[in-house]
Amino acid sequence: MSTTLPPIDRAPLRRRRRRAAAVQVACILISLFMLVPMVLIGLAAVSSPQALLEFPKPLIPSGFSGDTLLAFIQATGTIPALGNSLLVGVYTVVLSLLVGAPAGYALARQVFRGKDAYQVFMLLARALPIVVLSVPLATMFLNTGVYDTVFSVTLLHTTLAMPTTVLISASIFVSVPTDVEEAAQVFGCSRFEAARRVVFPMALPGLAASSIFTFVLSWNEILGAAVITLGHRTLPAQVLASLGEAPQAYRFAGGFALILPALVFIFVMRRYLVNMWGTTLR
Incomplete structure (x- = not known):
């Protein structure tokens, strides 16, 4: 005597596929949304000055040339500003990790009264406008x-960068088993x-990955550095100071120069991006 199986309900599988x-x-x-502006700025940066003056502008420029980028690189102050941005970015990453990583470890391993309120309080530094921080800091720097x-x-x-570095580091150290440390x-x-x-080697x-966020934050910050x-000046502050008098080609080349180093840094460190919360690549 054969038994008839009930029909298979494929609705959950279809819903899962639709969600995916x-x-x-x-x-x-x-x-x-994020890539198209970068591509357009990159195309404009490698376009000839004549192609930039075309109207209406085609999606793909009619002429390509390195004159725009070359003029930007040869502009007064560009190379020193690029060096300043790289130095500031590297120093910020190192200093943030030296201070923020031990603080994150303490938050992950220690239990104390007001711990949650302390973590929220740290984020107040990011809630304030950058000008509110930079003006009193500029006064202090002048006096010192x-x-x-x-x-x-x-x-x-x-x-x-310190608040996010501490909180991200804390989440990373939480994922490291305490049994290993006790052993x-x-x-x-x-x-x-x-x-x-x-x-620390397991959380490296x-x-x-946390250093990627810190470097990009430092590289893209412009208002504080300008004040x-x-x-x-750093490169973003140098470009901002020159925008009012610079031709259109300089502006596109400056935008491309601001994007490219951050993209290269992320590309080099991309294998660590999935480890932001302490997971391990296999």
Whole structure:
């Protein structure tokens, strides 16, 4: 005697496929929203000055040339500003990790009264407009003799990056099992040695991902750097100061120059992006 099986309900599978397709479409649209302006700026930066003056402008320029980028690179102050931006970005990453990573470790491992309120309080530095922070900092830097230096911009960018660095580092260290750290202490390591030899190496991919965020934040920050520098500007501040008098070709080349280094840095560090929350690549 044969038994008839009930029909298979494929509705949950269809709903799951529709949700997956909707997520894919949303990801593609968001990627295009971010990518299309970069592509257009890049095309304009490698276009000839004559092609930039065409009207109506075609999507693909009629003439390509390196004269626009070359003129921007040869402009007064561009190369020193590029060097200042790179130095500030690297110094900000190093200083933020030196201070923020131990603070994040303490938040992840220690329990104390007001811990949640403290984490929320740290974000107030990002809630304030950058001008509100940069003006009193500029006054302090003038009084201490460090105004208009790479060091002053590094301090400003570190102040902006510190809250997110601490909170991201804390989430990374939370994902590192405490059993591993306790096992290291059982085998003779002190608390500091266990953290240095076991916990921090395991959290290194996530900390590298955190450094991406910090570097891009420092590279793209413009208002604060424009307020506290005059002769030692970063590249974004230099481009901002020159926009009023610069021709159109310089503006496109400047925009492309601001985008390219950040994209290169992210491309080099891309394998760590999925480790932002302490997971491990396999």
